[in-house]
Amino acid sequence: MGHATHPPETDLIVPLPDGEHWDPHTIHTHYFSFSIPHAQIGAFLYLRYQPAFPLCQGGAAIFRGTDNINVLDIDHLNYEITMPWPDIDANTITTANGLRIEFMEPGREVRISYASTDGQTKLDLIQTAVTPLLARGHVMPGEENYHNAPxxxxxxxxxxxxxxxxxxxxxxxxxxxxxxxxDRSWRQVRKETQGGVPVPPVGWTPMYFGPDLIFNQVGFEAPDTNPEWLGVYEVPDGAPTHHFAWLHSNGENKQITRVRRNVLQRQPHTFASLRQEIEAEDEDGRIYRFVGEAIATATLPAWPNVSFHDSVYRWEDEQGRVTHSTYQETWFDRYHRAVKARSRHTATD
Known part of the structure; x- marks a missing residue:
């Protein structure tokens, strides 16, 4: 069955309404990352376009270690909520706050550069593809409700x-x-209304072990793991706990049919996941197991009506191979209030 891919030119899909009326929550995005495991450093390099206005937001967030409780705890933050539409010159996109994305070869090679206004922080990266552009319908719950706009x-x-x-x-x-x-999105309607979507916390778990094992999923913790969301949300018995997943092995793309994610430890003050395990099954019935632990975490400002956390995870597969990658997690206010109330109750017992 395999997994669908997109052509290279989709890297440059950033349309404006051109006189049409677009939902104000319509977005396009470009996201890039890197990690330096020995220094416990991670990065969130993000550009979010809001074409209905038109404006954009984003920039560079670089964090180190696991004691970043508040947004300004991280080592470097230059993230602007409101910027002009970026300058787009052929294959190069540049924001007002200095993030530059050059698609040297769309679908395969990109250069990302950035320099802070004070000159103390800068980066220059070349990223070269090791997988195809794997297609996804949506990443945030609720976007699928707006996929039929003519x-x-x-x-x-x-x-x-x-x-x-x-x-x-x-x-x-x-x-x-x-x-x-x-990753990126285009023409997605990503609502920011208070309360959001009635869904448990969502975790995004990309990992690269080598050409034979590259995996990702986005979904919530399995109900049978006694997750914190029990009693806050109702999930139908037997419902999938992931809404998007894939596996790439030696040039072949595979669908993932089942994911069971179990969070073992959360950060006391932010409630972000610090340790977890994943079991996944592919379309051929093969089962994969991974265990992971955060070596860097950060609370970030990308989505004001949700709690959003980025991290660098140390993942290990069943053969003992180790890799490091971003792990991102987000949830809405209803869950946050419930977990905060429980943590206060536990602290007073």
Missing amino acids: GRVPGGSEQFMHCTGQLELRGEHYDIDCYAIR
């Missing part, structure tokens, strides 16, 4: 990249050589 077909893609380059972080130099995922 003439505005939404889409999204994910792709693992070999990332090399340099980082200067407040005067400290680091060489970068890692495998990092990138």
Whole structure:
């Protein structure tokens, strides 16, 4: 059955309404990342277009270690909520706050650069594809409800990249050589209304172990793991716990039919996942198991009406192979209030 892919030109889909009325929550996005495991450093490089206005938001967030409780705890943050529409010159996109994305070869090679206004933080990266542009329908729950708008077909893609380059972080130099995922959305309607979608916390778990095992899923914790969301949300018996997943092995794309994710430990103050395990089954019935632990975490401002957390995870497969990659997690206010109330109750027992 395999998994669908997108053509290279989808990297440059960033249309404006051109006189049409578009839902104000319509977005396009570009996301890039990298990690430096020995220094416990992760990065969130993000551009979110809001074409109905038109404006954009985004920038660079670089974090280190696991004690980043508040947004400004991280090592470097330059994330603007309201910027002009970016400058788009052929295959190069540049934001007002200095994030530059050059698609040197769409679908395969991209250069990302950034320099802070104070000159103390800058980066220059080359990312080269190690998987195709794997197609996804949506990443945030609720987007699927708006996929039938006439003439505005939404889409999204994910792709693992070999990332090399340099980082200067407040005067400290680091060489970068890692495998990092990138993703994007176009013409998605991603609502920001209070309360959001009645769904448990969603986790995104990309990992690259080598050409034979590249995996990702987005979904919530399995009900049989006694997750924190029990009693807050109702999930039908037997319902899938993932709404998007894939596996790439030696040039072949596979569908994932089942995911069981179990969070073992959460950060006391932010409630972000610190340790977890995953069991996944592919379309051929093969089962894969992974265990992961956060070596860096950050609370980030990308989505104001949700709690959004990025991290660098150390993942291990059943053969003992180790890799590092981003793990992202988000949830809505109803869940956050419930978990906060439980944590206060536990603290007073």
